[in-house]
Amino acid sequence: MVRKLKTIAGLGWSRGPSSAQETEGSAANLAIALAQSEAAILWSTDADGRIASIHAPALAALGVQLADVSGKRITSVFEDAPSDSAISQQRSLSLKLSARAKITNHIVRCVNKNEEGAGVWLQLSGFPHYLGDQFVGYLGHAADVTHLIVDHQTKMLQEKFDEVTNFYNAAHFGKRFDAAFKSLAHAERPCALVVMEIDRFQHACERYGIGHMDCVLAEMGNRLRSALRHRGEVGRIATEQFRIFMPDVDDRGDLAEFAEHAGKLLSQPYRVHGRRIQLSVSIGIAMAPYDAVTTTELVDAANLALRSTKQSGGGSYSIFSAELAEEASRLVRIEQELEGAMERGEFALRYAPLISAGSNEVCALRAEVCWNSPELGEVLPDIFWPMIESSGASGDFGEWMLRQACEDASAWPGNLSLAISPPRGFLKDPDFRKIILAAASDASFDRARIELEISEEFLSADAEMAKRLGDDLDAVGVRLVASDFGVGNSAIALLADFSFKRVEISPRFVRDWVLQPERTNAILGAIVSIARSFGVPASIREVDALDVLDAVIASGIEVVHGGVFSAPLDQAQIVDEGSVVLQTFRPRGFARQRAERMTVLRKIGLVHDDHYYEVLLKNISRTGAKIAGIAGVPVGTEVVLDLGNGQLAVASVVNTDEKSQGVRFEVPLVSDGNGGLMTRHRISPYTLAEAGLPVASLSGDHEALRAWKDAKKGKPSFVQLQLTHL
Incomplete structure (x- = not known):
């Protein structure tokens, strides 16, 4: 092709001196020769990188007119492939042109669309041309490789994406999840994994057919994108299950709000070919490094939360907590006892x-x-x-x-x-x-x-x-x-x-x-x-x-x-x-509605003036709690409740007696989606690791948490009571 270009252009390759008339004549000869050639695509530029000529029969395929591109910089007519694509070049076309380097099989896309409205991909090759010692532009040829690029892109999409929802498929999501998790852990940044499963999906497939359910899944994908708003990456892991990886998330309140909003949005009816289909989704959520410090642990924690949601009837969400593992064992026992309970008259x-x-x-x-x-x-x-x-x-x-x-x-x-x-x-x-x-x-x-x-x-x-x-x-x-x-x-x-x-x-x-x-x-x-x-x-x-x-x-x-x-x-x-x-019932009870309270009766910690007390948590709501175990606490005292597993809640005493106090939280607790309450934030294991201990998920026997409690030995302001007597 190089030899053919030389012949067509009628140009010599001497690096000796040349006149302006010779240069102009050579350019004119090149333009005429290229226009008359039957070769696929031939092109040339001037010394400033502006298009001098493109072989005319090829212009229609590119969706351009010669008058539209003549005199324009070649980089404004042809653009490089996106840098994150598999066909991107290490050095851009602009860089090669400015360096007057040889161009070999460089993939570019025509900025204009062809007659069918599709993009055209070319493989450019060319070399700098000199008249004597003077650089006068580039001569080159190109091949239309659109069908090859489209086939390649289709194959890459199939290897990475689920064809129904256009989310990452299980294999590619797993690779991205592993890489992103390691990167965030190295930078000591938090993240969350949300596992979402469609309830009774197989029953719906049997009832409505795979074709209808594929349409539902496609619309469900669009709704999920709307709810997520670019805050994470989604993978379709199984027929009815999705996973969402969300970086830089450490507020469980935000996650609860997302889960509730997404659950409502995805549970709205779907209209498919005149049929109305309604589904619900169950959601499980876990966070790193609070609940897990490896990808395997994080997936297990999120799946445990999902299982808790489904055991509670589905159509809701659960956020992982250390108690879930214990609760899961208890629920297994309840399920075992439930079998035959009706026959036993229970x-x-x-x-x-x-x-x-x-x-x-x-x-x-x-x-x-x-x-x-x-x-x-x-x-x-x-x-x-x-x-x-x-x-x-x-x-x-x-x-x-x-x-x-x-x-x-x-x-x-x-x-x-x-x-x-x-x-x-x-x-x-x-x-x-x-x-x-x-x-x-x-x-x-x-x-x-x-x-x-x-x-x-x-x-x-x-x-x-x-x-x-x-x-x-x-x-x-x-x-x-x-x-x-x-x-x-x-x-x-x-x-x-x-x-x-x-x-x-x-x-x-x-x-x-x-x-x-x-x-x-x-x-x-x-x-x-x-x-x-x-x-x-x-x-x-x-x-x-x-x-x-x-x-x-x-x-x-x-x-x-x-x-x-x-x-x-x-x-x-x-x-x-x-x-x-x-009889006629006369209403009675509390004069005012209080936030829903749960009776718990468990030991927790209370910190005041750098002293750690043990108290009994008697009941708790989103906005406050009832505690017992210390005496001499005046109303208005600010305290910190250690609710366990890195959960610290700042509170003030609103009522008190000899053995117990009512406290109001500075920041309301949030629902874990499974009937429990939790703080929005927790002590970061990365912060605890600054004490020289290895990073570990938060649990009741976390070594750094024990060390933090033991360090709170300031002079007590209140009387510690024996909890066994309360």
Whole structure:
């Protein structure tokens, strides 16, 4: 080709002196020769790097006109491949031109698009041309390698990316995760790993088909990108699982907010070819170096948090804590004891009175399951109910609930309805209608008094199944109640499609009321207004304080139940002569709603004036705690609570007596997504390692944490009490 260029241009290669006329003539001859040549792509520049000529037949393929590029710098017409691509050159085209170096097989992209609107890739070769000792420009040739580059890029994409979601595939994400983790650890910077799994994905694939679910996954990927906002990298690790690596994150509150926002966003309905598909996601989160100091440990910790979420029923998130491993072992034991518990007669029903807000009289009783295990004692429904929901025996359990409740309710006063919320497996039983008919008939109980509670999320997840359920209930005369109402986006559609006896607003709004009363009041009022426009009354549960009761009644809610009126009742309390259910209930309880508190009873530390005390944590909420174990503490004293595993909470004493104190946190705690509370930040293991100890994840026996506690030996200001006497 070099020889051909010489021939076409008619130029000699002497480095001797040459006149201006000779140079101009040579350039003219070159332009004419190139224009007449049938060669693929031939090009030349002047001494300043401006295009002197391009072989005319090739211009159309490049999507340019000669007049558009003539006189322009070649680097403005052809650009280098991106520096992070596999085809980028070590030295740029501009650098080679300025150095007057030989150009060999340099890959460039034409800035203009071709007629099909696609980019054209060329492989340029060329050499500097001299007339005598004077540099006059470049002569070169090029080949169109677009198809080779496109094939290469496609192959590279397939090797790195998942074709459905365009996230990294498992292999490439693993490489990037390992490299990024090592880099951050070397720089002593934190990071987080979020593991996200689609609940009941295989069931959805069987129901809707792989094609529909691929469309859902593609849209789910777009939503996840929107929620993430470039704060991390995502990999699709398995059919239904994603991992998100987030660098420079050490605020668990931010992670909780992200998980909650992403969970809500991904759980909104998907429209695919006219079908409405709704899914939920479970999320597990762990952080390095707090929870792990290697990639393997971090993955294990995040997976343990994910498993905790799924064991709690899914559709939520859990943030790893040191207690999760212990909790996981405990849950395994509970699952083992749960098997056969129904046959052993360990379950019983209690009934929570539903109170008419206008008269304070009982209008219905809601069945609630209690489990008193000989081995475990009383197990809370929040723990065992998700296990029942996910077990293969949920249908049988639902039938037992309905039969037992109908038998009990047949002895109640005739004006009381029976509200019952069976597990989902029972609702999916093909003999659902027959079981209801048999249960009511065997107990001689009027089916019209049964109020079957089904969650808004369940009704909106599968329109066909929901319609079938509604038709079955109408056919047997059972009334339908939408529970956990108002947290999704399907409220109006459900009210239009179903005939509800009432809607039970999600108790989440009761829990939110203490933190955002004005906002919660507005939401409650809006939900009640929408329901009333369809002629449906609203109810709410878990109301325990008088100020919340006043607020929900003011919003228009007509039926209330919770501790403010009565705890759940045994059957004997209901049917005894002079039964409480025949009385008018007078509200009682706390005057003001407090942040949800958990009774814990465990030892923690308290630091004041550089002295470390041991105290007993009696209960805790987002905003404060009750402690015991020191005396002589005045109101207003600032202290630091050591909640364990590097969690330090600054607090001030707001009330005190001889043995205990109530404290308010300077910064509210955040939810771990699994029923617990945690501080937003922790002591960094990198900071602890400055004491000369190896970097290790935080745990109760962390050597540096023990050394930190032992160093707090300042003069005590308060009296340390013996915790065994409290």
